[in-house]
Amino acid sequence: MRAIWTALTFVTLAACSSAPTQEQPPAGVEDRQPSATQPGAQTQPVQRPPVAGVDLTTKKAPARSVLTDPASILSKRSIYYDFDKYDIKDEYKSLVEAHARYLRDNRTAKMLIQGNTDERGSREYNIALGQRRSEGVKRMLMLLGATEAQVEAVSLGEEKPKAAGSNEAAWAQNRRSDMLYGGEY
């Protein structure tokens, strides 16, 4: 026996999704403004065009390039896991150490760690398993000098697979933690 119901037309909510952008504050010399003037006093504003200075002598190089330069280890952001495993494999320890060092040297830098799982099993239980992965990364970062305020560990469970497909090759790509800096998510 077979019966088909035809559905009615429906209309959808329009949604927009915008990724926040973050820009580095421009470096520059400080431009002093005259303080509050006396009421009724005649003051002449000092006309002085601003100068945007660049300082190459401090240790803090522009943050974006270090984090995105393919030659820099910091441009690598993903840690992969074996099936049903949550510990950081030896091959990823130097990567986590490098990011911990960056967070320690850049106290204003913030990081979001997203834990992911493969598609098998309960979506909600996979949220919890992905959380176990991201918290493992957070724990190691904090042992190496990052602070609680800098790092947030969250889970995307199986919801944002990197690789499509229901096979071990895809699943291995999806058992993963990703480290994202402020402005990148």
Added chain:
Amino acid sequence: MVMRFFLALLAVLAFSGAARAQLSIEITGAGGQRLPIAIAPFPGEASLPAPIAAIVRADLERSGLFRGVEVPPMVPQPTEASNVDFAEWRSRLADALVLGSVVQRPDGRFEARFRLYDVVKQAPLGGIAYTLTREQARATAHRIADYIYEKLTGEKGVFSTRIAYVVKRGNRYELQIADADGAGEETALASFEPIISPAWAPDGRRLAYVSFENKKPVVYVHSLLDGKRHVAANFKGSNSAPAWSPDGSKLAVALSRDGGSQLFLLNPDGSGVRRLAQSAGIDTEPVFSPDGQYLYFTSDRGGSPQIYRMPAGGGEAQRVTFEGSYNVSPRISRDGRKLAYIARNNGKFQATLLDLTTRQAQILTDSDRDESPSIAPNGRMILLATVVGGRGILSAVSSDGRVKQRLTMSAGDVREPAWGPFLQ
């Protein structure tokens, strides 16, 4: 004849943009004993946008408990006011008969009347008259089907209830609400980020769910009537797995704000957060027992994910599932007697129903990627998500495993079903 007026409150949602999709239901298995019922076309129903008699028949057949008897064209068309020729209906092998009519009233609205008969006993079983607008034709048909179902089976029908589910098409996610027969769907939320775990408030007017629009799981409460939504839980870390208490006053959620995945209780407006338990492992997927006394949930505290139960105010947990190494996603029937969950058997994830009194567990499906079971409010059917041919579809199966249906979308994956409560 019993006179009762029915005013359907139709949720009107604010929409912009347009899309089109079809959700179709295919019945793939039926019960053994099906009661033959004849439902004659209602004279006058052609002036309504939906055919009342055909929808009533489809509803009853979909339950797996009824078989529609073909009704040939008759002159004059019988109505609820006609004298019934029981011998003729008996010769058509009908055990039950429904006759009705639709007339337009001077104010532009319609009146649909029907009467239900026991053909074998040659006796009327009752009937109702409904006043309706054109837009309420489908809802009225579901109400009539509920009445007939309850009269003939003794249990409440669920044809007037609604279901929620998530459709994924490309990179677009839509949380949709449809009638229990999959018709009349409306989109409550559209997003470019995943939406999971919709949970109906007991009043049937709000949904809690998890949205990833902030690049992490956050729990929202969404009012279907006006489309207003607010954050219920957005703490540092992950916020997920919302479940309503039976009185609608609390939400149980899984939060990682203190590390790990742990159970908390909060008010639906997000206030009054209270930790329910301290566990060394994962605790998630809470669901209240219908009396509000207990929480069933998934935990790996014993080494593998299993279902546990603890007092809703917190306290010692008892293990509920013992067989196998992966039992998750508990849902409890409204009478509190049956527990639906997903069990992994030889690598297959299958919907399972456990009778909490007899401790008998029955695997309900022969599929291998079942998830997110949801029990109909009358306990008769279990709706779940599964994968067939690489596509996400919904599947409904009766609590005895015999009646089976597939709900598919012409394009896209359907998942995360949640069966709404009885209309209040």
